[in-house]
Amino acid sequence: MLKTEELQINIGPQHPSTHGVFRMLVTVDGETLVDLKPVFGYLHRNHEQLGEVNTYLQNMPFTDRLDYFNSMVNNHAYARTIETLAGVEVPERAQYIRVIMDELSRILNHATAMGFMLGDMGAWQTALLWGMREREKILDMFEYVSGARMMCNYCRFGGVVRDIDDWFITELKKLMQGLPHYFDDFEGLLLNSEILLARARNIGVLPKDLALAYSVTGPVLRGSGVAYDIRKAEPYAVYDRFKFKVPVGTVGDVYDRFLVRIAEMRESYKILEQALEQLPDATGGFINPKVKQQSLKAPAGEAYARVESPKGELGFYVVSDGTGSAYRYKVRAPSFINLSALADMCKGYTIADVVVILGSIDIVMGEVDR
Amino acid sequence: MADALTQLGFASWLSVLIASIIKVTLILVGGSVGMMFLTWYERRSISYMQDRRGPNRVGPQGLLQPISEAIKTMTKEDATPRDADKIVHFLAPVVMLGATVLSFAVIPWGRMFPVDLNAAVLFVIATGGLHSIGMMMAGWGSNNKFALLGGMRGVAQLISYEIPQVMAIIPVVLMTGSMSLQKIVEAQNDFAGLGWYVFSPVGLLGFALFFTASLAEGERTPFDIPEADSEIIAGYMTEYSGMKFAVFYLSNYMSNLAVCFVTATLYLGGGNGPGVDALGGIAGGLLSLVYFLLKSFALFFVMVLIRATVPRLRVDQLMSFAWKFLLPLVLVNILSASFWVALLRWDQQWPQLTEWFGAPSTADATNWGRLAIAIVLTLLINAGAVALIMRLTNRNVQKHLYTTDEELALGLS
């Protein structure tokens, strides 16, 4: 009987398609993958310990660095946790602003993440650069309101740091004129491309029955056919006031995750439309003036708040001892926990599929290694 | 050229030598300049496809960018891995470039033929096949697992796609009756220089198949698996840097250029076009060169367009595409080419047929009635074959699951 030699290959930490300094110790038999061991820690900076040393406010810019694609969402989740912990009211306008930023983040994240995945598949950057174009437009707007493109540091306890003005709303409307064209182009480019179908269909299948056990969340979970979206399941901010749908897949393969992300971008677009319509005027204020931002103290206790980040469930678990900084600060990072399914999802496929499956999980090492 | 030199009073061997050296120099310069232009052309056009501008700093419109890059690569450190097989590692790019340059010996530039070899068509393919040796040497000599994987993939791909590539040429050879590129170009000069093979059903299918197989031979997307950067970094080139890497790059793009030239010659009439014959002489030659380059660069633009659009295939899909899709179609195409030749020239090739069935009304190859019959017949055969294979492949793709139970049962029982 023919027995082929097993080969151990290190994919990463310096490899074009590991999305940062991630390393996979891969054992292959020919081209078929026998075993995969993810290796972490190249970007570890003990973020959680920093959170215990910093005051509550000081920690806000550090959350930007978790998932650096969606710092707005990270800020939102963290602010929500501390608001729960300290019992802070948030004005309605601030809630709407946060929702608008979250949904813009979702669009830019999915656009680039899918671009990167297609890049891993070998589609030479076209989809990625189109996504980057939309991302740049959104980042310009983030820069306008928050002062920075990626490290926004935008939320404060009880609101946001700066109100959005007419310029922002005009530009947002302009952006939303263009977005449907982008969605159409993106879908037309590859959605039905025969080669993409051959590469993405039935690859990296995470069956519905197993998806929950793997604790995956976000588009990966929904791609497997479980309609679980925190915006619906445990509505936060003002998400219960919008009409939108939760897209789910059927098979749970790379293609389903791809489709779910595209559908989510369109749903985000709907939410943006409604949010702009419902946005209350500035009389209510954009931040709770009663909150002492710098010297905020939370009563002893614990709080966990989560939001639907573009990558999945992003939660912060904070234990307070009554002082101005957290006693324990834990990040439930979606890309980190989604990675626990990677090894099993990849087994039995080929090396070429591994990078695609990794791309379809959509990880950011800032969040994985923390 | 050698004759002209002999008339100038040189000894015959000396004139042959000088003429050869001049030719070789021209080919090398033409190939390298072509390659440089190609890199610029590819980068600029792909940039426009992606809503950006591409290199536009060095020289007018960035045209000198390749030169600056050549200087950059030449000044970079030339690193050889400690455990590499030094000699093989060193020789691999040499073999690659040598094989590519060899193919330029027979490739015509318009109506200028450096060497008119009788088996020129085969020669081009054969030199393309020599690439696999270079790849193997690079992959093995680097002593790197990614390089080895890339080399293995590359060689398997080249060998597989050589077969449909060679067989896709056979219809052309049948229709021309010769393997000389010069004769093939001459044969496409009917209809005021527009009698290109691509306008016949046989030639059209042959063109599509040959071009697809050539994409694989030239390692272009969607067949760029040997150097799939997102999977195996740079494949067999992983351990190369500096000038050696540049040589690989040069060889890749030169072979792409060669592929475009050969496709243009075989199916798009080479330097033929309206007005070439009418002008004649040097002016006609130049016009034919312009036509030829235009055709070749249009083909390259298609390559770039494909590169910007589609992802790459997986290795197993690549193989099944060659064996299950290209090969049957190529065989069918040979069949319809035989019908084509038989119908249009049966009295020339098979006089006994004329004896049995009576002579056709005229023995002219441009007999419209027979041409129409031939076109309809071959069109029917080819279209039917394409539809059938598409349908089969389609079912195959749709059912191409790792996980169907039939497959599972098949694989395990």
Add this chain to the structure above:
Amino acid sequence: MNPIAIGVFIVIALLTLGSGIMVVTVRNIIHSALWLIASFIGVAALYLLMEAEFLAVVQILVYAGAVSILVLFAIMLTRQVTGEGVRVVFERWWVALLIALGLFGVIVPTLWKHGATWEEAAKLAQVGPTPVDGAANSLQVATATEIGRSFMGEYLLPFEVVSVLLLMALIGAVVIAYEERTRRRRVLTLAEELALKKRGIVEPRDAEGAVVPREAEGKVILLDSEQA
């Protein structure tokens, strides 16, 4: 032949022979395969020198491009690829020597017998290639037309016999490979594993209860086709 041709011939012949010697003497087996390719290419160059273009091209296409790669592949797949290949001297080297000498004994008399034809061919080559259209020169042995005519006319039977032999070898190889493929180790994907579980075929566990790695080695598992 003109002096240049003779000079070139000597150089190429020496290179061919030299690489042939290197093939059998060099220690690294991959190197020896590479030298074999060099030797093949040298032979092709000799053909070219004799104006047998078609043969030369086929020599490169088939021998240098395909057969040698096959040899390399075989070596790499069956040996430790990355390690240094150690040459094993075959104990019954004298058998190989006998066979080689026998072959030599067949070839040389043949060449001797057709010597006159060769000289004429050489003369022809000196004059330059004659047009090959239609009327084939009986001395122009190496054109594609001539080879084709011989295959389809004079040597039809041997040609067909060889074809059938090759076809049989091909089919045999496919059959063997297919059997190997069905028996080869297969790593189950997550979905396949789930399908097996649903069929009641649970994962094999070892004595401590840990799951044995998901590899099904030559197991016979039949599933009905509706599931998954």
Add this chain to the structure above:
Amino acid sequence: MALLARGELRSILQTELPNVLDSRWDTQATDQAEAHGEGQTVLLDFDAVVKAEAIVEVAHFVRDKFGYDLLSNITAVDYLNHGIIELVYQFYNAAEAGPDLRVRVRIGRSPEECIVPSLTPTWPGADLQEREAYDMYGVVFPGHPNLARIYMWDEFKGFPMRKDFPKTGDKYTHVTGE
């Protein structure tokens, strides 16, 4: 399948699985935050605190009985003052949504006590989180297929997130813990 209110699980467990609750923490009363001074941690008791060895049983119980099938988060907290390490398991009911269900395990900080059975065989998603808890807090999970350090390098000694790990100085030579 039903959603459980905060604290409801505790009473359910008392009747259905009486042996799993950790007897040390069976007072229903919640620690009042005001009773402690600033800088004092509080152990919240209205969630079910179960014995370490019973966590697998309880996890299966809440999954099968109440549909809490999404093990979302495992947090280790080092309560240095109380001398315990607490593991908080957060479950969600994916079908009926709603808030999380927290199950707590409280174990001692010494290497002999710091052991909790692994949930990874049933919830593969717990794999990386348990490795993180091991790496940062030194909680050992028997039954975990690959319990190795995840962020720190393998030769690292000590557990850097523990409260008594030195925050200054050369952390690589001054080893505490273990």
Add this chain to the structure above:
Amino acid sequence: MTLSHLATEDVFVVERNDADFRAGQGMTKGLGIVFRKFRKALFGKPNSDRADTEGQFNVQYPEERLAMPEAYRNMPILLYDDATGHELCTSCFQCERICPPQVIHITQAKDPATGKPVPAAAKFVLEYDTCMSCGYCAEVCPFDAIKMDHDFELSTANHPELDVDYNRLLRPVSYYETIAPTMWSDVKEQAMKKLQNNIKRRPGDIGRDHGQKIKGGAPVAAAATPAAGAAPAAGAAKPRGPVAAIGKNMSEDKTAKLLAIRAANAAKRGGGAADAAPVAQAAPVAEAVAAAPAAASAAPTGPVAAIGQNMSEDKRAKLEAIRAAKRAERGE
């Protein structure tokens, strides 16, 4: 699985297009789209419209620059008053306390006579290399003394240079006014009032010596007072301080231009510069052309900048001239 928390109309299953017959039509469609993009980008002109998805979107960086929003924050700077030379910082240590990466180090000034602390900083060191640009220092500063700069071209081969001291942190208030006019006008009054109070408590030259040093001892009061409009001020002011500090690698000229562009853009975007922005948008082009020579000699004024923020200087002027000529032809 029953998903009782979701109504059926809230969920939809993505379409996988399983049943289609595929003969390359999907690929062809993709090729068509890419070719359309190619055509549009090749023959279209550079595009910066947020509503558009076709055309070239590149900004040719060193020549063209994106407009910087007022709120943009890169590295902190300290302000001093142009008129008196007094620094606004009183060393209250608020920023040092809030700074998340702890990169601000302040030493309070002391009265040499009495030894009592004075509301001014003697030393102020900021580690630019570790600063995370969160903007908290500017946010908490009660005296509006520390602000976030817009200059991002700080790369250097000399690492220790990034520990920036007081002298290199100081910028005149007029500079900040050019980069963030609305944000400054919001706080201007109270900041100046607080500064006047502090000046009273500063004996001698304490609190203005750093500012004097960087000006080479020139009388501070002679520095141009900021004009009311942001855009003209940019051209006129050209304060020496920021030029020296920003333009380590740039020529003075360039820096001044850069400042002017920024100011103009800021004026255009921010509604607050009421006198500049309307002019920029509504000014008849004839006027703009009349202003063009002036612009060319000193620095671009508002209207010119408003035409094309992404274009280089020369191009912009040329374009302006062409447009004017066309209008003249049409007899407007």
